[in-house]
Amino acid sequence: MMNRPVVAAFALVALASVTMAGQARKKVFISVDMEGISGISGSDQLAATGAEYNRSRKLMADDANAAIRGARAGGASEIVVNDSHGSMRNLRLEDLEPGARLISHSFKRSGMMEGLDESFDAAIFIGYHAQAGSPSGLFAHTGSGVVADVRVNGRSLGEGGLNTLVAAWYGVPIVLVTGDDVAVKQVAMVATGARTVSVKRAINPRAVELRPLADVHREIETAARDAVSAARRINAVREAVYKVELQFREPFIPEVAENLPGMQRPAPDTIAFSAETMPRAYTLIRLLYRYINPD
Numbered sequence: 001m002m003n004r005p006v007v008a009a010f011a012l013v014a015l016a017s018v019t020m021a022g023q024a025r026k027k028v029f030i031s032v033d034m035e036g037i038s039g040i041s042g043s044d045q046l047a048a049t050g051a052e053y054n055r056s057r058k059l060m061a062d063d064a065n066a067a068i069r070g071a072r073a074g075g076a077s078e079i080v081v082n083d084s085h086g087s088m089r090n091l092r093l094e095d096l097e098p099g100a101r102l103i104s105h106s107f108k109r110s111g112m113m114e115g116l117d118e119s120f121d122a123a124i125f126i127g128y129h130a131q132a133g134s135p136s137g138l139f140a141h142t143g144s145g146v147v148a149d150v151r152v153n154g155r156s157l158g159e160g161g162l163n164t165l166v167a168a169w170y171g172v173p174i175v176l177v178t179g180d181d182v183a184v185k186q187v188a189m190v191a192t193g194a195r196t197v198s199v200k201r202a203i204n205p206r207a208v209e210l211r212p213l214a215d216v217h218r219e220i221e222t223a224a225r226d227a228v229s230a231a232r233r234i235n236a237v238r239e240a241v242y243k244v245e246l247q248f249r250e251p252f253i254p255e256v257a258e259n260l261p262g263m264q265r266p267a268p269d270t271i272a273f274s275a276e277t278m279p280r281a282y283t284l285i286r287l288l289y290r291y292i293n294p295d
């Protein structure tokens with residue numbers, strides 16, 4: 001049995017930690033993609049021209065809102081949501097939980113990581129999907145359909161992996177990843193230490209087994225709360241150089257891009273370049289696959 005002074009000391013420690021959590025005032029970045037959102041299973045849900053699109057943009061907001069509620073409960077006082085899918089105008093501000101700011105539109109240098117810098121304490125990836133070439137994983141791709149593979153310093157990475165390196169450059173840990181089971185496993189290989197919520201099971205690149213929405217939302221909210229509450233900024237991870245190999249499905253973009261300063265073409269379908277920082281490497285990757293149009 002404890003004597004009274006020990007009990008009093010324990011009570012003081014408990015009180016102190018509650019007070020610290022209450023004063024945490026953390027800044028959290030949430031990048032929201034669409035393919036890995038709970039309830040989404042068809043390509044007619046992924047673009048404004050699709051018959052099911054209005055349904056899916058609400059589903060996207062629902063997963064994002066679970067993360068926002070959890071982040072706030074875990075001590076986030078400032079939350080920036082970056083719409084990270086396609087047009088990047090899927091999320092409607094009026095559908096989001098109050099208190100979060102929204103970055104909208106795809107004309108962004110840094111795409112899915114637009115708005116992130118060293119002022120953030122933690123980042124969350126919602127609705128992520130498997131990388132290009134994955135045999136299963138719903139809508140597996142990297143960047144867009146033109147990309148076969150992206151390698152950074154020799155390591156093949158999907159969107160979640162690339163985004164993790166950008167965050168690490170700024171000293172920001174990825175604390176939670178959601179998506180199908182294949183996607184969250186892939187991203188967690190790079191974002192070690194991140195909590196994961198698997199919102200659906202990928203049977204193959206098109207068929208999925210969807211989990212009940214209420215269960216998934218509860219899990220995301222709880223995981224976000226615990227993840228943000230435990231989040232601590234990390235030492236910035238900065239390699240001496242970032243050597244990028246961007247391999248395409250067709251040789252069209254390399255045909256033009258090899259003429260740009262600093263770009264090499266080690267194979268007909270591949271552009272290689274070096275960047276001094278990960279954010280710059282990331283910007284160039286996006287520029288190459290998105291803004292050179294052979295048609």
Ligand SMILES: [Zn+2]
Nearest residue numbers: 033034035085
């Ligand atoms: Zn997407």
